Amino acid sequence: MKHDFGRALVAVASLVAASSIASQARAQDVSGPVTATTESENVSAPSEFARDRNISVRERPRPDYEAEGVHAGSFFLYPRLTFDVTYDDNIFASPSGFRQSDTIFQTSPELAIKSDWSRHSLSFLAHANFNDYLSHTTEDTVNYGVAAAGRLDVIGRSYLFGGASYDRSTEARTDPSSPQAAARPIQYDLGMANFGGLYELNRVRLQGEVTYSDYRYQNNTTTSGAFLRQDDRDRAVWTENARAEYALSPATSIFVTATTNQRIYRLQPPVAQFDRDSSGYEIDVGSSFDLTHLMRGEIDVGYLSQSYSQPGFQTISGLSYKVLVDWFPTQLTTVDLSASRTVQEPVDITASGFLSSNVGIRVDHELFRNILLSAKAGYGQDLYKGASRTDNRANAGVSVTYLLNRRVGLRLSYDYLQLNSSGTARINNYNDNRILGGVTLQF
Secondary structure, eight states: OTTHHHHHHHHHHHHHHHTOOOOOOOOOOTTSOOOOOSSOOOOOSOOTTOOOSSOOTTTSOOTTTSOOOEEETTEEEEEEEEEEEEEESOTTOOOTTSOOOEEEEEEEEEEEEEEOOSSOEEEEEEEEEEEEESSOGGGOEEEEEEEEEEEEEOSTTOEEEEEEEEEEEEOOTTOTTSOTTBSSOOEEEEEEEEEEEEEEETTEEEEEEEEEEEEEEOOEEBTTSOEEOOGGGOEEEEEEEEEEEEEEETTEEEEEEEEEEEEEESOOTTTSSSOOOEEEEEEEEEEEEEETTTEEEEEEEEEEEEEESSTTOOOEEEEEEEEEEEEEEETTEEEEEEEEEEEEOOSSTTOSEEEEEEEEEEEEEEEETTEEEEEEEEEEEEEEESSSOEEEEEEEEEEEEEEOSSSEEEEEEEEEEEEEEESTTOOOOEEEEEEEEEEEEEO
8 A cells, every 4th residue: 555654664663662762752831841852962062953052031941940850760750730720701712792701720730751861862741631611511621641752862963763642632612623513622532653763964964754643533413412523534644754954054054845644534435425535745945044142943935735535626735834933132032933834624524625824923031030921923814725715813912920939830821812704614703812820830
């Protein structure tokens, strides 16, 4: 079969992970434990690809406020428990006149485990999230997940990396992919595995990775009690990525990336209405840079295409881009700029897919060593192919984080979401305001 090679690579990934390969650890916020990176740490000579001249506000070490962890042999354990209370004035993402508000109590335990070896790395994560609504108890959900990842240092800065994870998650009511008629939140299981390697020699860096994702959705009912099928969204996604990079200087490099994907749906006609299988590719060229004390980041641009097996489903193609730039106007302020364009899977059964374009900005300011202020804003557009629907999304928010000491942190935030949908297949427009207060305990 055409996927045998990719399946073989994932099988190899599982074997290598069991013997301590390498990792992309889950990102932590500023009050969290130190996590492993995919960068090999056993080489003292400077890399032509290091982008560490500047450190953002959220990345900056804060030894007096970081979790110490519990030393257990060759590992450190980082337990964490977060309590949040959120007021949401539109919990069902309903249009004006039908809004309902509620207060949500969220409890999130987490345990991260990280090796402290001089070479190689291995990390584990277990987490859960309990959402309890004060009035609308049908919205209560429990999410949880586990993950393992590792890095195997080979020669110099070259290494293998890989990992696997499983998560039970819930689609937010504000997610454009979530059916608005669902009586309860849509839950799904996501299993993932990845395997890859990086080779670096002088000014040349080569990297490749294979990722497998398996989505399984839980069926639901509509608000009127009718059956709402969701398992027709079940799918397996294979993604293969290769990148070749050349360093023009220790501060700037250029690269080319090629990515392919295969999206294979579990249910096919006549059980499902359409054959939603598809395959696609993306080719980009770009640059990675770290300029003096002013700016660092990565920008690439190229072409993407997604073709569908179902006769009559139109191919989605066009310009692709990714922007991740950190600007440092002062040592105490970081401005993050981001932009991307991707092809996503629709819930609208008549659409082949939709082209999702997004831009965002975030500002972090260190008022004091232990008080961080943040503000963000973003805009996105989802353009559906084969259905008359265009969604325009906007969001904004502010937050303050107060680190009392190594073990206690406080957070207060406000977020605003808005969606305007147009076309004959449009969904309900809405706006949503959320205020959150929380405390994090860590050890």
